Amino acid sequence: MSAAKNKLDTGLIRELAAILREGDLGEIEIEHDGLKLRVSRQSSHVVHAAVATPAPAYAPAAQAALPAPTGPGSVAVASAAPDNAVKSPMVGTVYLSADPQSKPYVNIGDKVKKGDTLMLVEAMKTFNPVEADRAGTVKAIYVQNAQPVEYGEPLVLIE
The missing domain is CATH 3.30.505 (SHC Adaptor Protein)
Known part of the structure; x- marks a missing residue:
């Protein structure tokens, strides 16, 4: 340069x-x-x-699918996300519930309405709700609780 x-x-x-x-x-x-x-x-x-500085020009390795958790309130994590998945609006840490003792905002199979809170992304000590951009059924959740996320990273699939 x-x-x-x-x-x-x-x-x-x-x-x-x-x-x-x-x-x-x-x-x-x-x-x-x-x-x-x-x-x-x-x-x-x-x-x-x-x-x-710009990120390297290689694609990250595909994340392996994790075993599906069982029991009430479980969240399964899928490995590949289609283009129409709800994406992270910012860089931060994703939280699937309001606090560690609360159940997740959504689980796979839940029906959601446009504007429903799906999860939170914490950035700079501010918790920002990620809302459903359309009504439908939650088909996949691509992140785990307390996972760091990038801007535009797929979070949830609603169909």
Whole structure:
């Protein structure tokens, strides 16, 4: 990379921070010329910027299917996700229930309505609900409780 590309454009960061405020967003991530920039905020007054190098250009190995748990409130984890799966809206840690003593928001076979909470994603000490984008039946859950997730990672299949 040239020296010009290594220098951060603080004007761009300010513009992204303004978009966060105006759009009442929690986070914005862009990638341009191999530079990934994510601007997120913890509260309405604090804005953080993080710069990362691009990820390697190889595909991760397919996750092996785990044995299906048995018993009431069990959640089975599937190994491959179709394109229409509900995806993570952000990078964080996924939680399948409100707290460790509570039952999961959804299990495979549950009927859900559009807007129902499916799980939570914690990012920067904020718990963000992941809601059903359509009504249907939960056919697969692709994550485990307390698992780290990436933006766009498949979480749940609703058909």
